[in-house]
Amino acid sequence: MSHAISRRDVLRGTGALVLAFSLSRHAFALTETGASETALRGLPGSLDSTPLLDAWIGIDAGGNATIFTGKAELGQGIKTALLQVAAEELKLPLPRLTLVTADTGRTPNEGYTAASHSVQESGTAIRNAAAQVREILIGEAARRAGVGIDRLTARAGVVTGPDGVRYGYGQLVSDQLLHVDAQPTSILTDPRDFTVMDRPVPRVDIPAKVTGGAAYVQDMRLPGMVHGRIVRPPSYGALLLSVDAGPVEAMPGVIKVVRDGSFLGVIADKEWTAIQAMRRLAARAQWEETAQLPDEARLPEALMALPSRDQTILDVGQPDVPSYAINALFSRPYLAHGSIGPSCAIAHADDDALTVWTHTQGVYPLRNALATLFGMPQEKVRCIHVEGAGCYGQNGADDAGADAAMLARALPGRPVRVQWMREQEHAWEPFGPGMAAHIRATLGPDGSIAAWQHEVWSQSHMMRPGPPGTLLAARDIAHPFPPPPPVDLPMPEGGGDRNAIPLYVLPNARAVNHFLPEMPLRGSSMRSLGGYLNVFAIESTMDDLARLAGQDPVNFRLRHLKDERAIAVITTTAERFGWKERPRPPAGSGYGFGFARYKNLEAYCAVALEIAIDQDTGRTVILRAVAAVDTGQVVNPDGVRNQIEGGIVQAASWTLFEGVRFDRRRVTSVDWAAYPILRFAHVPRAVEVHVIDRPGLPFLGSGEAAQGPTGAALANAIRDVTGARLRALPLDAAKVQAAMLAASFKAAR
Amino acid sequence: MTTLTVNGIGRTVSSTPDTPLLYVLRDELELNGAKFGCGLGQCGACAVLVDGEPVFSCITPVMLLEGRDIRTLEGLGTAEAPGPLQAAFIEEQTAQCGYCIAGMIMRAQALLERIPHPGDDDILTALEPQLCRCGTHMRIVRAVRRAAQNMARASEAGR
Amino acid sequence: MAIRRVVFILVLLSVAALAAALVYAWHGAIAPINPPAASSFDRASIERGATLALIGDCRTCHTAPGGKTLAGGLAMPTPFGTIYSTNITPDPQTGIGLWSLEAFSRAMREGLDREGRHLYPAFPYDHFSLTTDEDLKALYAFLMSRDPVVAEAPPNELPFPINIRLVLAGWKLLFFHPEPYAPAPARDAAWNRGRYLVEGLAHCGACHTPRNLMGAEIRSEEFAGGEAEGWTAFPLGRHSAARIPWTEAALNQYLRQGWQADHGVALGPMQPVVENLADAPADDVAAMAHYLASLGAPDGISPQATAAPPDASGQRPQSAGWQAAVSAPAAGESEGRLVFAAACASCHDSHRSLPLGGVDLALSTTLAAEAPRNLLNIILLGVPASDGHVAPIMPNFAASMNDAAMTALLGYLRQDVASKPAWPELPDAIAAARRAAAPSTKAGAAR
Known part of the structure; x- marks a missing residue:
């Protein structure tokens, strides 16, 4: 096999096509996806941790393939993309493939579906595995027909050759044929020969979603299933002093009230009954509250005053100068993932086993957490991923899984479905952390950046399961698990300091990460982690520096860049937008530009915006957004466009409207009235996404590429319209209007 | 007992009359189209049509819907024959x-x-x-x- | 309405005949000027004018849906026909670009346009006439420094003889007796400021004071409540029907924030008013609240506070189930009570203050009002999400609640919750409110 590969490699000159995949600049133990960055076997993608080919691909006697991925569909279209990858390399038509996603009972352990790593890790593994399976099948055909493999071709699930040689895949497979370890290199299809990959294949999950098929864990109905609801405490860490459960237990249809310490839940035969019972129970519960939250109005100051672990993550040249042209503090509030569908899980417990259907991003880490929580052997706990509503990071999914498991263990033999209420999702999900960033920068005599300093303050962005103390239920039970020590995700991907190192070429620059071990509010991963604020701060400052230097902001960025792919997305965006020839906007309108390479490792994305601000109300509407993105080898161009479009709209919502509200004890933004997000009135009037394909280059994640650049482009456009630089997110109508007023006073002086 | 007309078909449901339509559709009639989003009429994930007008099924008790024409996503077509x-x-x-x-x-x-x-x-x-x-x-x-x-x-x- | 209109026309005709004979009716044009450059006004004046314009709601009437701000063209339905607001940007042809300060001041004080034609009192010059010279100058500076917009307002749709502007001279003779604002020396500055704004630019009485058959405010019944665009403008001060007296703090919060926990949300034509005041100077709004609070409260209303206990389940934002559990109604309970329990109680009985819960209906002015119109409007229209702002949201029940259910619900709310006599002619009121609330079937009509 390895002989065949090396020979064919040489024949086809496919050196560039071998995706020997390694991103590691520094070896470190923990990444956001939980994958090891230190290669174990030197195999591509997740094959490195799960090398057996039949762990990834099975072929049945009919010649149909089942693909196993440890990653989960989160609405990002990963199912379709992975099927495309497999179909391309297996040379099988798409309809003959079935995909099994994250299931501790069936699929490889690929950690978390996070950090825009899915196509890189799982896609790379499946692509290589599929290519190797195809070659094994060809090899088997060659053996049976007694001809050389180079005279055989695999196409549409059939291996054909001279003299009528013809074997369907189903004829070729036998029990142990695919039960072999993967090889380090594969014969990959030349991008010029792609028939499925790089095509806008329709998503496999959409028809069910638009016609009322069972598409989500929320839609699952298991025989004998009952409904549970949880009564969460009124604030972080509150203790349940007493609850008068009797009248609730007596309600018709209520099966059981479950209490363990401060964990309180109820099970009923119908969902509405469970909700009613939960409300009654909540009204009868007495709590002792101790939480002390920071002053929301002075959040950045409160964060910066917390003890920190400081690390210099960049230090080049002499960034200390007597004074800086820009010396400014940027901040973001806590942000809610705000899934439209509250978190849900179904759990089934019997004698010694537990099964949980969950929309967690990591079935294996959740399984481990539940096993520890319940003192069960890991192999007795099975977590099966079923889609939920979009999560954009860690929402309440894992917690709901634990909640359902808690109730199911109290009612063995019956599947218990738990869905959170809206106020629970809004109050108890682990928020995207509030953050502060301080930038100082100055220009040299040549109009380029002479000194740059970036400091960022943030709590952990990675509090996912693994340790049971990450789960709400585990903290509330009578013998609780303490919250685990917070994780400071290390560079180069980083957590709070993600993207804090500018991609720009700066001769004198320092970046310092002030990691805050305390967690004033519960927080964890939310799309782009610290990258959103860091890019917002960097790109806002780039804009101000360009203005100070009297240079066009796009040219100013370009003169500080050497990376050709960065330059390409910026120039493509500028050209497609018509940046150079942009007309002088009418009053109340303006332009803004933003750019970043996500994590400095993933997709490149630049965004140009034209906005209009209602002079009466300060409301900002995006008239036109143009983006260019380079995600390396594109698997599904429409999927990439969908991600970037969505990223722009979601980031517009974060930037213009959002912030978690709280008083000194409780989170108060517990519904859509108190946590408003973008509605249709603020939808951009036009969004254009240009995908720069890089055939043969490694896949780069695109799901989080647009958020930072969009936030920055909005701030820059608002600066263009109003003359005011807003640095404290969100840039809501009141702030914009106050800024317009202040700026007009300034102009009058 | 309440009698509802859902996607043109008369259905007798056993949920109490105060039960919001959403839970009757999902739990009793096993229809997936309408979703629980907020239970407050703020997000629209549960929207269905009653006599042609959109309503939030999460806050509409079935007692209001006796004899009215209720349409859900399932009434518009199927994956095989989408509307x-x-x-x-x-x-x-x-x-x-x-x-x-x-x-x-x-x-x-x-x-x-x-x-x-x-x-x-x-x-x-x-x-x-x-x-x-x-x-x-x-x-x-x-x-x-x-x-x-x-x-x-x-x-x-x-x- | 028909009888009212006939009476009105008869009266008006006779008045017009009389008035037309009078010199009073005739006013000359004020010479056009070259539109002044925006830079000719000092910044402070413009800024001050901008805030006064907010308090005066200029943009609310003088902006058409989807149109440019202050460029006019908004259709204003009146009992007498449709009047279109005019373009008050400084465009010389279609706006007020040729107007001198003198012409502008005359319009505000006397209800005459630059050419000397009488203006319909839909333009509330009966209030604006109080405006001081200094404030008029600031307003003028603000308006004349806007970007000129070319926009011709559609012609008014008024029947004869109201379409003859000269008849307005008679109307003015009868009902319009402007006097300059006279401060009350015994009162403090905030009260005087508040009164000046409330009676003048803010023209609160235009909606909250009843009007006579000829559309003039009945001065003797100031703030006794009026009507606007299908909504009841509730009585204020000692006429107020509020169950919880309006405190100065509550008024201030309501006017600036658009909602207040005890009293609910500003809706209908009050909504743009509070949107304007949200951006107006805090001191001015506070002065208005101060003055309005000084108008007193009806006798016999005790300032009872029935705020939920701070530990009620509804006051625990992070806990599950801030909505109230619906208790299964006992057998034999009224249809209205059943509807309320199933459709309304989970929020309105949650003892959870706005923006998260629903107002306690037992304390609602809307239920205590003479007519059910506002309650019907709220049920039919809901309280839509305020895009991007923290504000209460209430879904509407127009489609889900049929007339029978609505009749039963209103009966229960009015009689059992508010303990008031039944509203008469409920079916007619429901039908009228439904007609007004029905969505349009025309494309583009939405904006």
Whole structure:
């Protein structure tokens, strides 16, 4: 096999096509996806941790393939993309493939579906595995027909050759044929020969979603299933002093009230009954509250005053100068993932086993957490991923899984479905952390950046399961698990300091990460982690520096860049937008530009915006957004466009409207009235996404590429319209209007 | 016992009359289209049509719906034979997670029944009560526009 | 309405005949000027004018849906026909570009346009006439420094003889007796400021004071409540029907924030008013609240506070189930009570203050009002989400609640919750409110 590969490699000159995949600049133990960055076997993608080919691909006697991925569909279209990858390399038509996603009972352990790593890790593994399976099948055909493999071709699930040689895949497979370890290199299809990959294949999950098929864990109905609801405490860490459960237990249809310490839940035969019972129970519960939250109005100051672990993550040249042209503090509030569908899980417990259907991003880490929580052997706990509503990071999914498991263990033999209420999702999900960033920068005599300093303050962005103390239920039970020590995700991907190192070429620059071990509010991963604020701060400052230097902001960025792919997305965006020839906007309108390479490792994305601000109300509407993105080898161009479009709209919502509200004890933004997000009135009037394909280059994640650049482009456009630089997110109508007023006073002086 | 007409079929349901329609649709009639989003009438994930008008099924007790014509996403078509709006949403690949889409389609259906040729402003205004978190708004508007065109073309061809 | 109109026309005709004979009716044009450059006004004046314009709600009436701000063209339905607001940007042809300060001041004080034609009192010059010279100058500076917009307002749709502007001279003779604002020396500055704004630019009485058959405010019944665009403008001060007296703090919060926990949300034509005041100077709004609070409260209303206990389940934002559990109604309970329990109680009985819960209906002015119109409007229209702002949201029940259910619900709310006599002619009121709330079937009509 390895002989065949090396020979064919040489024949086809496919050196560039071998995706020997390694991103590691520094070896470190923990990444956001939980994958090891230190290669174990030197195999591509997740094959490195799960090398057996039949762990990834099975072929049945009919010649149909089942693909196993440890990653989960989160609405990002990963199912379709992975099927495309497999179909391309297996040379099988798409309809003959079935995909099994994250299931501790069936699929490889690929950690978390996070950090825009899915196509890189799982896609790379499946692509290589599929290519190797195809070659094994060809090899088997060659053996049976007694001809050389180079005279055989695999196409549409059939291996054909001279003299009528013809074997369907189903004829070729036998029990142990695919039960072999993967090889380090594969014969990959030349991008010029792609028939499925790089095509806008329709998503496999959409028809069910638009016609009322069972598409989500929320839609699952298991025989004998009952409904549970949880009564969460009124604030972080509150203790349940007493609850008068009797009248609730007596309600018709209520099966059981479950209490363990401060964990309180109820099970009923119908969902509405469970909700009613939960409300009654909540009204009868007495709590002792101790939480002390920071002053929301002075959040950045409160964060910066917390003890920190400081690390210099960049230090080049002499960034200390007597004074800086820009010396400014940027901040973001806590942000809610705000899934439209509250978190849900179904759990089934019997004698010694537990099964949980969950929309967690990591079935294996959740399984481990539940096993520890319940003192069960890991192999007795099975977590099966079923889609939920979009999560954009860690929402309440894992917690709901634990909640359902808690109730199911109290009612063995019956599947218990738990869905959170809206106020629970809004109050108890682990928020995207509030953050502060301080930038100082100055220009040299040549109009380029002479000194740059970036400091960022943030709590952990990675509090996912693994340790049971990450789960709400585990903290509330009578013998609780303490919250685990917070994780400071290390560079180069980083957590709070993600993207804090500018991609720009700066001769004198320092970046310092002030990691805050305390967690004033519960927080964890939310799309782009610290990258959103860091890019917002960097790109806002780039804009101000360009203005100070009297240079066009796009040219100013370009003169500080050497990376050709960065330059390409910026120039493509500028050209497609018509940046150079942009007309002088009418009053109340303006332009803004933003750019970043996500994590400095993933997709490149630049965004140009034209906005209009209602002079009466300060409301900002995006008239036109143009983006260019380079995600390396594109698997599904429409999927990439969908991600970037969505990223722009979601980031517009974060930037213009959002912030978690709280008083000194409780989170108060517990519904859509108190946590408003973008509605249709603020939808951009036009969004254009240009995908720069890089055939043969490694896949780069695109799901989080647009958020930072969009936030920055909005701030820059608002600066263009109003003359005011807003640095404290969100840039809501009141702030914009106050800024317009202040700026007009300034102009009058 | 309450008698409801759901997608043209009379159904007798045993849930108490105060039960919001959403739970009757999902738990008793086993229909997936309407989704629980907020239970407050703030997000529209649960939208269905009652006598052609969109309502939030999560806050509408079934006692109000005796004898009324209730339509859900399932009443518009199937994966094999999608209705015009569903087909347009598939053609435009209008979903990321898709959780909000059922409600979007139902409200768009009511719009197109009222205004067969809506302008973009009509679409934006009609969909204002509906929330999407993934940011698929652009595609949703495109799909509604496309559905209107497809329906117009179909009715012309039928003439 | 028909009888009212006939009476009105008869009266008006006779008055017009009389008035037309009078010199009073005739006013000359004020010479046009070259539109002054925006830079000719000092910044402070413009800024001050901008805030006064907010308090005066200029943009609310003088902006058409989807149109440019202050460029006019908004259709204003009146009992007598439709009047279109005019373009008050400084465009010389279609706006007020040729107007001198003198012409502008005359319009504000006397209800005459630059050419000397009488203006319909839909333009509330009966209030604006109080405006001081200094404030008029600031307003003028603000308006004349806007970007000129070319926009011709559609012609008014008024029947004869109201379409003859000269008849307005008679109307003015009868009902319009402007006097300059006279401060009350015994009162403090905030009260005087508040009164000046409330009676003048803010023209609160235009909606909150009843009007006579000829559309003039009945001065003797100031703030006794009026009507606007299908909504009841509730009585204020000692006429107020509020169950919880309006405190100064509550008024201030309501006017600036658009909602207040005890009293609910500003809706209908009050909504743009609070949107304007949200951006107006805090001191001015506070002065208005101060003055309005000084108008007193009806006798016999005790300032009872029935705020939920701070530990009620509804006051625990992070806990599950802030909505109230619906208690299954006992057998034989009224239909209205059943509807309320199933459709309304989970929020309105949650003892959870706005923006998260629903107002306690037992304390609602809307239920205590003479007519059910506002309650019907709220049920039919809901409280839509305020895009991007923290504000209460209430879903509407127009489609889900049929007339029978609505009749039963209103009966229960009015009689059992508010303990007031039944509203008469409920079916007619429901039908009228439904007609007004029905969505349009025309494309583009939404905006």
